[in-house]
Amino acid sequence: MAISPSRIAAFECLLAIDGKKAYSADALATAESSLGEKDRGLCHEIVLGSLRRQIYLDRLITKFAGAKKLDLAVRVALRIGIYQLLFLDRIPAFSAINESVELVRRAKKASATGFANAILRRITREGLELVFDDDIDRISVETSHPRWLIERWIVEFGSERAIELAQANNAEPPLAFRRTARTTNVDLDEVGRPSRYVPGCRLGTGDSRRLMELERAGVIYFQDESSQLVAAAAVANTGGSTLDVCAAPGSKTGMIRMSGRDLIVAGDLTDMRLATLRSNLERQGTQGITLCRYDAAAGLPFADNTFDVVIVDAPCSGTGTIRHNPEIRYNLTNEDFVRHSSKQLKIALNASKALKKGGRMIYSTCSIERIENEDVIAGLLAERPDLVVTRPEVNERFITEEGFARTFPDRDDMDGFFIAQLTRSD
Ligand SMILES: C[S@@+](CC[C@H](N)C(=O)[O-])C[C@H]1O[C@@H](n2cnc3c(N)ncnc32)[C@H](O)[C@@H]1O
Structure with missing residues (x-):
């Protein structure tokens, strides 16, 4: 057959x-x-x-x-x-x-x-009833998340929230997109409704085939609303020279360039990632960005005090993007969070040196784990008392008690992102 x-x-x-x-x-x-x-x-x-x-x-x-x-x-x-x-x-x-x-x-x-x-x-x-060891086993099986991850989220967010997060991770995410830098007379109102939280972001309505056509033609760029929220926070308030430290594949770099910044330097770890960044920026019709290869955990090739804005969209576990990448949950271990956290702190510390006095640094991840987010910022502030946590320019609903911003798939129907904004005192 x-x-x-x-x-x-x-x-x-x-x-x-x-x-x-x-x-x-x-x-x-x-x-x-x-x-x-x-x-x-x-x-x-x-x-x-x-x-x-x-x-x-x-x-x-x-x-x-x-x-x-x-x-x-x-x-x-x-x-x-x-x-x-x-x-x-x-x-x-x-x-x-x-x-x-x-x-x-x-x-x-x-x-x-x-x-x-x-x-x-x-x-x-035959009947499909299953027998569970206990409540956590039931949640783990019914939401298809490993038991250890559910246990971890119960400690971090409480039982109810852990279940809601795991359930939301199995939903089909909305097709969020934005314009590219290419000029076009296509009316995007016909294919998407505007986001309530990010100017220029749209959420696909109707026929996804039309969206795919527009994406192939380079007219639109698919990017989750939460990722667009990070880029929007990065370009808010001050202009000036900008360094995008962990830039590939360039979703946020493209948006930052479209905001009209002139001097943008964007870098990443390997030649392969830079090639991805270059071709992705081309696809977006984005020009005028200086690309650079470096290991940001070891150090950056810029003089201290160089950039007005520094963005660190750090490599992370990606637990905020499980809706888009369902396999992430099966490949992670608890040790991965510790490994990411230590690398994130090194990158954030090196990046902060390139920041001018009075400049702003945006630190973000697509992880929902505290160890990769608030704990990294605590480590950074311990080393850099001249950095002050300031409120990121995003809607109030995302601001946390500690003055950072967070998005969640269950609460916001977006990927889970963390945003910290740090201003360097004069
Ligand atoms: C979350 S992704 C960045 C996504 C990107 N900002 C975007 O919006 O498209 C993290 C990036 O950090 C890069 N990276 C990992 N380790 C690095 C290092 N030591 N130095 C510089 N970049 C690194 C990865 O290659 C990856 O491209």
């Missing part, structure tokens, strides 16, 4: 994401470039849907298969099949089952085809 291109592509993507720790966005971009529109849609839905429910799907597999150790290809084929059976109304059960069984055969696991077929048929006939 032939397998549809969408399911083969989804299978290959999920194998790469689980087996080789590929990012879903990269795996999907590669797979979807060779698919027609209809197959692209189904592949996208199967990959992101299965990732968003992976722990639940695996618990069902264990219920029906017992503790038997499964080859990854067989497990992925089963996840794809069960996901379609339980969550995609328009897929007939026989297609979901037969094509998953064929995926097992195609992966040269012919001896497991009977087993896969039996499990998938039992799923359609």
